[in-house]
Amino acid sequence: MTKATNLIWHESEVSKSDRRELKRHKSAILWFTGLSGSGKSTISSALEKELYIHGIHTYRLDGDNIRQGLNKDLGFSPEDRTENIRRIGEVSKLMVDAGLFALTAFISPYQGDRTLVRELVEPDEFIEIYVKASVETCEERDPKGLYKKARAGEIKGFTGIDAPYEEPAHPEITIDTNVLNVEEAVEAIVDYLKENHYL
Template structure:
């Protein structure tokens, strides 16, 4: 495939700061990472609802949803996983520029891929939220029946079974869903956003 050349970035007449002032809050990527079944999608959805109720402009990107459209051409090889996250990072960057909080729920198993997204935006615009749950808990939940299939050998390269997951080194927020319920988890993230002047 031939890459496009002779490209010039066209600046907008409306700045990110002006968009934020219109919305009356900052914008950032809330990057939910964790094993399948840890609660990323459930938590990001509940948080989005809570933010909406409080007048915060958001958009949520979920792993399965994105693979229905933007990334439907990608599989689950290490290379495709990296490209999946790269594309999500670029979309998230655009949404932050638009003045939104973008909530992204992706296993995103590789530390380097998550750092790639962090580097796309300004230092305080990436909030890594580690949705932590033991593998045992995730297997018990198994909402999509994927662990069962992976254990039976029907799915290859499944994160946590026969593919690695790099736990975040220093996430901004850790939510242990073995301990916290959904309401407590949402409250913990909202508290972080308020304490750090995002809201």
């Protein structure tokens, strides 16, 4: 891949602080990570609705949606997974600069990839939310029928079956969906945002 040279970043006359002041709240990446079927998309969608009701400006990025557009050229090799997360990280960073809460729901199985995204933004602008559920639980749910296909050998490199998932070492929030329902999960995240002065 040829890298462009002689690039200059053009600063805007409207700053991130200006945009936050206009919206009357901080901005950050809410990074949902966990196995397929753990509840990332469901919880992030419910959280987006709850924040919208309270006048909070958000945008939600979901793994399946992004792979139909921005990342439709990527597969599921380790290298493509890393590039998938890198691109999402860069898009999410722009959203934070725009004064939004970027809600991202991606398996993002590698700790190193999540760390790289964290390092793209300021220390308080990345909130890792580990949506925790065992492989057994996710396989019982199997909302997309993917575990069944992986067990049958129809899908190769499936996270949790024949590809690794590296659990977050120190997530800001852990949501155990074996214990919490969607409403309780949303409440826990909103409580964290209030207690830490994001809202």
